[in-house]
Amino acid sequence: MSPEEKRKQDLKALGLKNLGQVYWNLSTPGLYEEAIKRREGVMAHLGPMVVRTGQHTGRSPHDKFMVREPSSQDRLWWGDVNKGLSEEKFNILLHRLMAYVQGKDLFVQDCYAGQDPEFRVPIRVITETAWHNLFARNLFVQVKDQDEMESHYPEFTIINAPRFQAVPELDGTYSEAFIIVNLGRKLILIGGTAYAGEIKKSVFTLMNYLLPQKEVLSMHCSVNVGQDGDAAVFFGLSGTGKTTLSADPERALIGDDEHGWSDRGLFNFEGGCYAKVIRLSKTAEPEIYECTRKFGTILENVGINLRTRRVDLDDDSLTENTRAAYPIAHIPSAMREGVCGHPKNVVMLTCDAFGVMPPLARLTAAQAEYHFLSGYTAKVAGTEAGVNEPKATFSTCFGAPFMALEPHVYADLLRKKVLKHQVKCWLLNTGWAGEPASKAGRISIKYSRALVKAALTGALDNVKYRKDPLFNFEVPVSCPGVPGEILNPRNQAKDPAEYDQRAQKLVEDFKKNFEQFAAKVPDDVKNVL
Structure with a gap:
């Protein structure tokens, strides 16, 4: 036949x-x-295809x-x-x-x-x-x-x-x-x-x-690798910076969203990227920005002038969830093979709109499992119908909608691999520090990049750390390229007492959410908070 x-x-x-x-x-x-x-669809200036998805934009x-x-x-x-x-x-x-x-x-x-x-x-x-x-x-x-x-x-x-x-x-x-x-x-x-x-x-x-x-851990994460083969995993929900922070010109991109971690190392599930592009910055995100201007890229619900065929990445008239789907080869720093060794670092991203979480914290294996199961971020007012103030959101394994098996299956695999390969674990807050989203500006992407770089290069291995009194993780007191004062959110708060109330409320939210996992995790994970 x-x-x-x-x-x-x-x-x-x-x-x-x-x-x-x-x-x-x-x-x-x-x-x-x-x-x-x-x-x-229609072809836009320089070659991307612009399409509309109608009623369903997400x-x-x-x-x-x-x-x-x-x-x-x-x-x-x-x-x-x-x-x-x-x-x-x-x-x-x-x-x-x-x-x-x-x-x-x-x-x-x-x-x-x-x-x-x-x-x-x-x-x-x-x-x-x-x-x-x-x-x-x-x-x-x-x-x-x-x-x-x-x-x-x-x-x-x-x-x-x-x-x-x-x-x-x-x-x-x-x-x-x-x-x-x-x-x-x-x-x-x-x-x-x-x-x-x-x-x-x-x-x-x-x-x-x-x-x-x-025995392969499937992960909702991005992965990149340094020149010395030091791979890094970035877990994170939409809007936390997973795609942006992994697209680093100094490191090769393995993939921006879905990976497996086997006994052989890390591998991408995909051959392309599906990036959120609303208000994409040519300066802050140059590689992804250029992908929106290339033949082969699909732009979903992105604004376009049909006379000039130029796109408008700031146009949110159809949705905040505008997307670009492009082959990973469009990223100059991408490693097309899509495989690498075991990670040296795991970074869990959160966008804390309450201003409570420090910009960076170092986690033990038990704390990493706890925060992996929690999958915390926050929704900000104006990004979703009915959300008028910051709202805590927990999505287990940083991808609950896609988890087919019980969460502890993935968490157990993560901890086993972290311990076996002696992986350093971090929690990075790309949201707000000290003041909530309604009262202050978001942490600069420049500082987030500096914190990630310091963590991945070992620049934070020998600095002094303080123990956070509420979350019990360790927080660096200094970092190259980052003002020391922003590393302690409480010091940034205009009203420390009011900050303490916000912080305690967030801790209680964590504890309440974690009750669903308590019966199937080790005691050291159960007692992280």
Whole structure:
């Protein structure tokens, strides 16, 4: 059977029949041509493609489901994050989707999730639109060798049909949008939303299920490596600086968002980056800024002047969550192989809007596990509907929406690897220090970069530290390139007594949140605070 005949058989086996034209593994220029011909997007000045995602300009976490099926249901972390859907409802929706695509053109990309050949997962992404296929081509690991492409057989398949809508009363969903992962059928269905991040994060959920069962820690983090091979891991939620701080011209970028940590070292799950670009600074973030001006980059919901075709990165009229999806090769300092050795440093990022957390703290292994499970940051007024003042947010493992297994599984692996490889752990606050967000300016990115550089180069190994009286971690009293006074937030507060009240409230929030993990962690982790 020829490769072409085999591909047709593969589609029929999924139930994809009576299709229009099927475009297999088109190149980036080929997908550009199809997307523009079909009016899915427009080309901007210097070559990026600008697209609109319509109603959904971000993820729809409440519309994500895991199918309850025998092979996985006893392992999954059921609850608000992983909501169950019956096999019966899945099959009903699948059959309706198969009927919907009949007669339609489809685009297919065969690629991998995971740069390490030992742990990578072959996937197939089938999309209704050309630009979503380009997104998959940018974000996942491309198959460059033609012989390898012909022998590629997907272990998991993703079908993305944004114009197909669920019927909640019939399909058991909450809305017309759905992201459904069926681990038994090795099939992921996405519809009712054009936000491309759903493709990326559904595959991340898949990797978070598969890899820990092989003693590989899957992580929502960025990774870079120095000239001496000293790798660093940056955990962080959206808006904390994970992408910005890892894109360092003096260090090679491994990846900006999703990685695995095996006994062989670190490896990127992806072949590209998906960066938030609202009000991106050409000065502070020059490498990412340049990616917004390159052919091959997809700009989601970014403002554009249709006459001059120039984009406006400050335009938030559609959403604050404007995005750029580009191949990692667009970053000059990127290491395209996407693999490196074990980290020497782990940095956990938080954006503390209460002004309580110090700009940098050194963590023990137990404290690192505690803060990893907590996954703290804060939402700031104006960034989300209904948020009028800073609000503490806890997202376990710095990525709760994508964790398929119970949190302690990931936390246990992290601690084991930190101890085995003698990794230094840090907590970096990129938010506010001393005063809350409503009363002061955010910590300068210049200082955050200086703190990271000092931590990674060992410049903080021999400085004096003080013990924080509330969080019990160690805080440096000096750092090259950073004014000493900002390292102690309480000294920056105009009203120390009022600061103490804010600090105590945050500690209580931490303790209350951690109650859900207390039964499954060691005593030294349980008693960190």
